[in-house]
Amino acid sequence: MSWYDKVGKDDDVVVSTRIRLARNLDKVPFPSRMSREESEKVLNEVSAAILERNPDFTLYKMDDLSDLEKRALIEEHLISQELCDKRLHRGVLINSDRTVSIMINEEDHVRLQCILPGFAPEEAWDTADKMDSLLGESLTYAFHEKMGYLTACPTNLGTGMRASAMVHLPALTLTGSLNNLLNSVGKLGMTIRGLYGEGTEAQGNFYQISNQRTLGMTEEELLQRFTSVITQIMERERAVRQKMAEGENLAIADRVYRAYGILTNARSLSGKEFMNLYSDVRLGKNMGIIKEGPVHTSPLLVSTQVATLCKDAGAVLPVDKRDQKRAEIVRDYFKRSE
Amino acid sequence: MLCTKCGAKEAVLHYTKNVNGEVTEMHLCQDCAKEEGLFGNLNLDFGGLFSDFLGSAFAPTPIGTAPTCPLCGNTLQNFEKTGRMGCGECYNTFASQITPVIKRIHGSVLHTGKLPKEVQGEVKAKRKIDRLRKELKDAIANEEFETAARLRDEIREMEGAQ
Numbered sequence: 001m002s003w004y005d006k007v008g009k010d011d012d013v014v015v016s017t018r019i020r021l022a023r024n025l026d027k028v029p030f031p032s033r034m035s036r037e038e039s040e041k042v043l044n045e046v047s048a049a050i051l052e053r054n055p056d057f058t059l060y061k062m063d064d065l066s067d068l069e070k071r072a073l074i075e076e077h078l079i080s081q082e083l084c085d086k087r088l089h090r091g092v093l094i095n096s097d098r099t100v101s102i103m104i105n106e107e108d109h110v111r112l113q114c115i116l117p118g119f120a121p122e123e124a125w126d127t128a129d130k131m132d133s134l135l136g137e138s139l140t141y142a143f144h145e146k147m148g149y150l151t152a153c154p155t156n157l158g159t160g161m162r163a164s165a166m167v168h169l170p171a172l173t174l175t176g177s178l179n180n181l182l183n184s185v186g187k188l189g190m191t192i193r194g195l196y197g198e199g200t201e202a203q204g205n206f207y208q209i210s211n212q213r214t215l216g217m218t219e220e221e222l223l224q225r226f227t228s229v230i231t232q233i234m235e236r237e238r239a240v241r242q243k244m245a246e247g248e249n250l251a252i253a254d255r256v257y258r259a260y261g262i263l264t265n266a267r268s269l270s271g272k273e274f275m276n277l278y279s280d281v282r283l284g285k286n287m288g289i290i291k292e293g294p295v296h297t298s299p300l301l302v303s304t305q306v307a308t309l310c311k312d313a314g315a316v317l318p319v320d321k322r323d324q325k326r327a328e329i330v331r332d333y334f335k336r337s338e
Numbered sequence: 339m340l341c342t343k344c345g346a347k348e349a350v351l352h353y354t355k356n357v358n359g360e361v362t363e364m365h366l367c368q369d370c371a372k373e374e375g376l377f378g379n380l381n382l383d384f385g386g387l388f389s390d391f392l393g394s395a396f397a398p399t400p401i402g403t404a405p406t407c408p409l410c411g412n413t414l415q416n417f418e419k420t421g422r423m424g425c426g427e428c429y430n431t432f433a434s435q436i437t438p439v440i441k442r443i444h445g446s447v448l449h450t451g452k453l454p455k456e457v458q459g460e461v462k463a464k465r466k467i468d469r470l471r472k473e474l475k476d477a478i479a480n481e482e483f484e485t486a487a488r489l490r491d492e493i494r495e496m497e498g499a500q
Contacts, residue, residue, distance in 0.1 A: 024425075026426060027425075027427075028425070029425040030410075030422070030425050032422050032424060033410040033412060033424035033425060129452070136454050136455055137455065143426075143453075143454050143456075144430075145449070145461055145464075146447055147440065147447065148449030149449075149454075150426040150429055151423075152422045152423055153421065153422055154436065154440055154443060157444065158444065158449045158451060159451040159452065161451075213444050215440065215444040215446055215448075215449060216444050216445060216446025216447075216450065217446075217451065218451045218452075219451050
């Protein structure tokens, strides 16, 4: 069971919510300037601080994982690409629920995140806050009275908190209203990125929206602003979907059902094709047009990814075999009745 | 207007540089601007942002007197290149240089959020005193002198305890 297996609130627009806290230990150089010995010490200290009080967590050392396993964790949104760099002792603590991951020695000593399905900023913050306090009991954080929690990059100072939501905006994209949205989002102090964050492309009309500022306000104020922006975005997307649904729109119905037809029957699907068709089907389901098949489809966002499906197949597959496997995974998923 | 450098082509880039009050103005045509490296430099990666900002914020320090972080050996040059601090102590070592950068990113240099357990008592008390001082100011402005006196006593008591 993982975060994407569960149904979340507002998941017609918001796929997941993530709250991330950046922390560093006091008097130890940050990962960019720490020695291998120091990194091993930090890895041991942080994992001990968690594992001693919380048996629900498992430590995964990056050195022990295969490239495939590392990639699969990225696809699950539990770790970042940067954690997979070969220098230093790096690891991640993940709970059995796969909703909390604590990266050790990525850009900062500790990157703690809680990811939940749908729109759940308060619950995600609540969990992250508790884990942070738990760590803070046995570790001393690098902290400055005026600058707050000290981080490697000044953009994370203060609360060290990044709140982000993965959203699906097909209606806004289809009607060309996306640029307008990007501008407003920017003015409200948020950034909008592709599916895997910094430096990635937007695929299938999925975007990641997160706050920019982290210093000068309380965590609650930050959350309030974040919630307000995401709520506005949800309302706009729903409003456009509503408009599209008016007057029994044949064009939309045809489009989403054709996508459904391909997904449930194709024998080969590239990752890109899948994302585009899936976006249409997800829209069709959320608009109540497509009534067949399971209601909750978010697991497909992860199970069709390259490393995840190779792990499922038990081998590193070449492109054509991957595309075949992907199509199989999708066909099987839509055969579910729930 | 004509380019101030070559005097031949029309100026398209108007550049005003203010370093500690000393103002320099340049008006450049596209070619001269490219030569000066000022045209089309819209690289928004943070390392570049910081170096552009810091580069014009103070005169270059002569070698041998450049500050180095005592904990991690980081230099300001390194920070300009990578946009990353090396450790917590860097924020003290390079305090004067980093503060304007922080203000620019966050619009503020005062943390008001969560506190780690070690400083909770002390910082919470400080925040309370600041809040009381503000209330005192308002009370005086509103001529609520009894309230003001009470606040003043409370502040004195808290400061005494520190």
